[in-house]
Amino acid sequence: MSINYIPRVTQLDAVSLDNQVEELLKQLVLQATKFIEPRYIQPILPEIELLIRTWIFKYSVYNKRSTFGQDMLSLKYKTDYFSKSKLYWYYGFTVGLRYLKERAIYSFTSNTNVQNIVHKLETFQLIADIVNFLRFIQSGKHPILVDFILGLELQADQLTREDLTDFSWTRELLWHNFIELIGTGISLMNIFGLRSKLSSVLKYVWWRKHVRSSGQSGTPHMSLSTVCACCSNAPVLPYSMGCSHIFCYYCLKANKIADQDFACPKCYYKGKELTKFIIS
Numbered sequence: 001m002s003i004n005y006i007p008r009v010t011q012l013d014a015v016s017l018d019n020q021v022e023e024l025l026k027q028l029v030l031q032a033t034k035f036i037e038p039r040y041i042q043p044i045l046p047e048i049e050l051l052i053r054t055w056i057f058k059y060s061v062y063n064k065r066s067t068f069g070q071d072m073l074s075l076k077y078k079t080d081y082f083s084k085s086k087l088y089w090y091y092g093f094t095v096g097l098r099y100l101k102e103r104a105i106y107s108f109t110s111n112t113n114v115q116n117i118v119h120k121l122e123t124f125q126l127i128a129d130i131v132n133f134l135r136f137i138q139s140g141k142h143p144i145l146v147d148f149i150l151g152l153e154l155q156a157d158q159l160t161r162e163d164l165t166d167f168s169w170t171r172e173l174l175w176h177n178f179i180e181l182i183g184t185g186i187s188l189m190n191i192f193g194l195r196s197k198l199s200s201v202l203k204y205v206w207w208r209k210h211v212r213s214s215g216q217s218g219t220p221h222m223s224l225s226t227v228c229a230c231c232s233n234a235p236v237l238p239y240s241m242g243c244s245h246i247f248c249y250y251c252l253k254a255n256k257i258a259d260q261d262f263a264c265p266k267c268y269y270k271g272k273e274l275t276k277f278i279i280s
Contacts (some may be wrong), residue, residue, distance in 0.1 A: 005140075006075060006140075006154055006155075006156055007140075008136070008137070008140050008143070010073055010075070010269060011136075011140075011143040011154065012143055013069070013073060013076075014067065014069035014070045014072070014073050014075055014143075015143055015144060016069070017067060017069030017072055017073070017174060018067045018069035018070075020069075021056065021068045021069065022052065022053065022056060025052050025055075025056070026049065026052060029048060029052065041104070041190060044216070045102075045106070046099055046102040046103045046106055047099075049098075049099070049102065050095065050099040053094070053095045053098070053099075054091075056068065056094055057090075057091055057196060058095070061077075061087070061090060062087065062091075063093075064076065065077045065079055065082050067173050070154070073156075074156050074157055075154050075155070075156050076154070076155060076156075076157075076170055077152050077153070077154060077155075078153045078154070078155050081150075081151055081152055081153050082122055082152060086150045086151075086152070089150060090146060090150060090152075093146045093149070094146055095098060101118055101121070101122070106232075107116060124186075125145075126181070126184060127185070128145055128266065129145055129181060130181045130182065130185060132144070132145045133181055134150055134178075135148070141153065141154075141252060151248050176272070218242075218243050218244030218267075218269075219244060220240040220243070220244050220246050220277055221244065222235070222238060222246050222279060226246050227246075228246065228247050228248045228251055228264060229246065229247055229265055229266045230244040230247055230251035230252070230255065231251050232238065232247065233249060234245065235248050235277075236248045236249065236250070237249035237250070237276075238276075238277040238279075239252050239253075239270070239274050239277060240271075240274075240275050240277050241256075241264065241269070241271030241273060241274055241275070242269060242271030242272075242273065242275070243264045243266075243267050243269035244267070245264050245266050245267065246277060249276075250276075252274060253274065256274065
């Protein structure tokens, strides 16, 4: 008799085991090819990872209707919900899309438009993963997004972790995954660009008036105590953008590339031209 209820921590462990199996196979392949010159391996690295994921899919989900991680914990998908068409969609979402993303990153590194599209798609997927994880904590079903999209459900032939009594450890694992998702999401956000967009929509917030009153040009000055307006460290290759503050070249250039309307975090001046600061 199959068991329908599966503890959340068991489902998360299965996902973690799947990731570890994939990383282990990657390391084995890289170890086997370590004597081959990198110039021959790097251009086809997305294809190598595609073959690894395809092999994993063939001998796990395709043959057994369960991933390697799920199989280790006596879990499997309900075959009634896993039709042939869903199997192909599962492969396309978990393997095909990842390959297209990695190939685009490798092949169009210098193409800003392609890189921006990939970045936006990654952001949307991350938001969807966070929303799905919150839903999973509440419902206890569909720990990964593809399971929810395709309506796949898990079952177990025997109750794994039936002696699990350390609920604090269970909560720690759940919150660890949630915090990891939040941290990754925050790292993808452009805080200054977000604030600029919000200030253009919310016309009566306090920083809108602050930007108007203090966003003025000025003459930059540099002394021994001067720090970068972005990183608060001693400026490396000091540059300015029209206001009285000094920036590291890489801090200023990176923010300008990410957001053309980047404003000085100290005085909110939106300079367009980057000028090298000459120490007289």
